[in-house]
Amino acid sequence: MDSFDKKVADLYNKNQTPDQLPEGFVWDEMSKGIYEKMESPNRKRKPLFWWLTFGGFILLVSVPGIFFIQKSNNIAPNQTTETSLPTIKEKSTFSSDKPIAEATQIGKEPSATATLQNTHPYISNNKISNKSIVLNNKKTKTLYQESKPIHVIELRDIMDLTTIESESIISTSSPETSVSGAEDFPESVNTKKSENTFATSVPASTTKTVVPSTLPLRWVTMSSDKIIAPNILLPKEKPTDTPSKIAIKFTPKVYGGTLLTTGKYTENQERNTYSRWSPGYYTGIDFTILAYKKWTLNLGYEHKFATQVLELNNIVDTVVITVENALTSITTNSLNGTTSENRETITTNGTRTRNYLHYNTFRSHALRLTLNRTFPLTPKWHLTTGFGGTYNFLNQARGTTLDLDGNKLEYSPDMPIYLKRNFAIDAGLSLEYKIGRIKLSGNLWLEKSLSFGLEPETSIQPTFYKIGVGAAFTL
């Protein structure tokens, strides 16, 4: 124990009266807690902040997730019935080489070539004429099925109808096109002005809207504007990205990129002369938890890593230099010419110059809550801006131990210093490209921290520039 230790030990242990008990520590107030602890010594202690933070986070994430999963399980069987059949009609193509009058001669020529593929039992009972009715669920537009000599009804199964999207085609292309099934349910065929693509030489300005004759009337009816069908067959509205009511969503997004940091010490500005930041990285995951029209609320976790370089040159230390057996003088006897050396131990103060070069690392674990607004640029490209807050709940700094000469300095490289928790303000924008349910994005965010540091003189308010990419997946 050196003298410093002894001094401190004496301050605490010698002739010192114990501290006075503060309010709230008297027996009457403490005894209840003491007896409770005696009765249940192994009781669980009160939840700590760490568990509260993560418990809340997990709760916030999992509840919408469970809600979504349950909801999606309920609607799964009907999920493909999302597109409304009216759109089939609206974008369908009807073509015929024959005048409408002929085309509407229903069932005059029983077909020997009609083909029905994968027909549902309901369908197989219906008459199929030799007139071509092609019902595809192709997602690319094929306006005219000219190459098909034989008229085919492609109804792979009854559920195929439910996957028809807005670009599906209903077309007839036979020279002798007619529409069958009208005898069975004549009210299902109307003549109307068509807004559809008309790819034939039909001179008439009116045309038919065609419905597959295979569908029983109780399933499909046609009006002048719409084809109405029960839910089991007909698609419903597809969910959009812009719900008109506040909706609970669960869209995870992973992201990451380069972290550029700037920041100056305000109290101890001298540190700014020898401190500089070098690029780091950030990564995180966030979840869209609420959506309203083009607004979304996101909650997520983020990890940041940065490096701060401390460089000091020409640090002068005072050191004690002791030289033992140093030759201090030589005495020569002038009478006999002999010499004698005088040696002694010399102690003196000296200086030592050193350079410091420290690569100190900084890590932060944070929760982010942001409010975002999406601006569709094109159907595929979206621009999203956001604003929110970050709570850096675990901040850690580590110092390394190499000087310019490669010598290890006297303290540990790996022992972290925990900095106080802090809040930060977030703002940024993302450019997103949508591929189905996946959104790829390029992100640019700025995070302005309120305060980091152990104490005022070393506190700093860094600004983090986050440049990176991300991928979101809509479940």
Place this chain on the structure above:
Amino acid sequence: MVNQQIISLCQHGKQNGQRQLYEACAPYVYSTIKRYIWEVEDIKDTMQEVFANIFSHIDTYDASKGNFNTWIRKIAINQALMLIRKNKKISHLVPLDSIEEIPFGAADKYENLSREDIDKLLAKVPEGYRVVFTLFVIDGYHHKEIAALLDIKEETSRSQLARAKKWICHHLFNDQKNKAYGLF
């Protein structure tokens, strides 16, 4: 001062004796715990745990092995460390290769050092440092004992003490050469 009569009452589970023991020892226990824990609520909780342990295990107290204050101080320190261990990880601390001595020329500067000065610094010092420093310097534990208490290596305890002293000296004496220390 706790006498044998109070201890005897406590050993028989008498509430009156427990009250007397608490009133006699609480300031000492409070002072001991306060060196390790700073949050008032944590101190309160730890004190309750300490006295619950004292009352529950007072049968095991053997006066021939040491005085009563030493016994309850050990309980108090153990309980405080238990809370610290629960809140913070100390086991990840790693050893140093060398131990920093007190800066040259500093010896004459701490003649006027007061307990308040140390208290203020200990309030700021990182927890890992504080615990080892307090155990070693103030409460007189050896590195071997500290290592066992904190479940760390003996060298780690030494290195922590070195860093703690360096940190304290830096802040006490504002040693210019230590300015590069650490981040933030």
